[in-house]
Amino acid sequence: xxxxxxxxxxxxxxxxxxxxxxxxxxxxxxxxxxxxxxxSGKSPELIMSIYSxxxxxxxxxxxxxxKASQYVSLLIRDSQxxxxxxYLCAVxxxxxxxLTFGKGTxxxxxx
Amino acid sequence: DVKVTQSxxxxxxxxxEKVFLECVxxxxxxxxxxxxxxxxxxxxxxxFSYDVKMKEKGDIPEGYSVSREKKERxxxxxxxxxxxxTSMYLCATLEAPADTQYFGPGTRLTVx
Numbered sequence: 677x678x679x680x681x682x683x684x685x686x687x688x689x690x691x692x693x694x695x696x697x698x699x700x701x702x703x704x705x706x707x708x709x710x711x712x713x714x715x716s717g718k719s720p721e722l723i724m725s726i727y728s729x730x731x732x733x734x735x736x737x738x739x740x741x742x743k744a745s746q747y748v749s750l751l752i753r754d755s756q757x758x759x760x761x762x763y764l765c766a767v768x769x770x771x772x773x774x775l776t777f778g779k780g781t782x783x784x785x786x787x
Numbered sequence: 788d789v790k791v792t793q794s795x796x797x798x799x800x801x802x803x804e805k806v807f808l809e810c811v812x813x814x815x816x817x818x819x820x821x822x823x824x825x826x827x828x829x830x831x832x833x834x835f836s837y838d839v840k841m842k843e844k845g846d847i848p849e850g851y852s853v854s855r856e857k858k859e860r861x862x863x864x865x866x867x868x869x870x871x872x873t874s875m876y877l878c879a880t881l882e883a884p885a886d887t888q889y890f891g892p893g894t895r896l897t898v899x
Contacts, residue, residue, distance in 0.1 A: 708886040719877055719890040720830075732795035764830070768886050773818050773837075774845070775888055 678703040682778035695752040699765030706769040711750045716760045755785045791891035795880040795893045810878030818881035822873040849892040
């Protein structure tokens, strides 16, 4: 059974700080890695994807992947109250495009 | 932009009723998915389809069936709704080769 683990939180950071969200996965054959943001009562929204080891930056967001350690992280710089949401880590691999999701980390950014 | 729509945002049904949830996408994607999301359990895959009339069971298919007669439309069917099927139901479509899934707005189903 493929597993994706995240700290459930809540993770609380002050406005302007860096929020660090972490995710580990069990399947070494995983090839694609995603971070989704989900506001309360809404559906998940893709914010980052990463496919190779290293860092990938997009605006205030940086995704980091370490396949040897089976670890994915998301850094949010200059956190804003509007970043308050649940962040879902998702992992896929193989030919059927199935995603395995973590249960999510609730992030609260305090003004 | 990928657009995924679901037939209802909120739905209330009674135990034993047959329930249809419909999902429509406008991007000609081959792969479509149905999930349910429950507090503490996260997103769980019910069924997915990789082509018209083709389907595969996900992790929790019991009590559900699906239909995909046209490429843009993927329906989830609860043959006889039960209270433990009260949940948020999310449809997604996949953009290959990036493996990126895009979600519809969700249907919050309550079974009384």
